[in-house]
Amino acid sequence: MIQLSLIGIGSGNPDHLTRQAMRAMNAADLILIPRKGEGKADLADLRREIAADVVTNPATRIAEFDLPVRDPAITDYRARVDAWHDAIAQIWADSIARDLGTTGRVALLVWGDPSLYDSTLRIAARLRPAPQIEVVPGITSIQALTAAHAIPLNEINGPVTITTGRRLRDEGFPPGVDTCVVMLDGECSFQHLPDQGVSIWWAGYAGMANQITESGPLAEAGPRIIARREAARAAHGWIMDIYLLRRA
Incomplete structure (x- = not known):
């Protein structure tokens, strides 16, 4: 049987790795x-750097594959x-069969945490025969965001909604909450909200x-974020961002 470890590697800082992830x-x-x-070569480069720094087992091999586009x-x-x-699942299966065979331990280094706003588990569920799956949790971009701004995620006794840019654009500020975290937003969807009485941490x-x-x-x-996001994307060729919205 193939054993598949989905290892959360944090949100881009090699210091985010846990001892469990290293093991x-x-x-x-x-x-x-x-x-x-x-x-997006930076994303593969970071994974290579982490593997080079952490892996001391001479029997562990590294293989790379090209992700398909939608x-x-x-x-x-x-x-x-x-x-x-x-x-993607088919590419995983082909890579495993080519580089490992039908038995052994395979690891994928997952940005953030494999169980939060990530499709790695859904892709793994498509593999046949089904592997034995291990999830190693990692620091998420939500944690990195709140730490960067030194703010708590929620207010006292206050619920939080985690949503996407697409839903924020189409449905507005989630009802019933005063705090929401927006992920996977390539369009700065906060532009579609009434901006009075709302604060943002990006x-x-x-x-x-x-x-x-x-x-x-x-x-x-909002206008500062749009300008800085556009400049950063132009400079690096890609950007991953996240923000928290809170109503007064």
């Missing part, structure tokens, strides 16, 4: 590293994502050496 990496026979193209011809969002996940590259932050009332901070 799991050294226990692996094979570590798979995804390549997302030249524009098919723009599929107009339905869910169907497009499902087809993309199917394609981070690009949260937890990484090139982390950038902005905060303040949405009416004032």
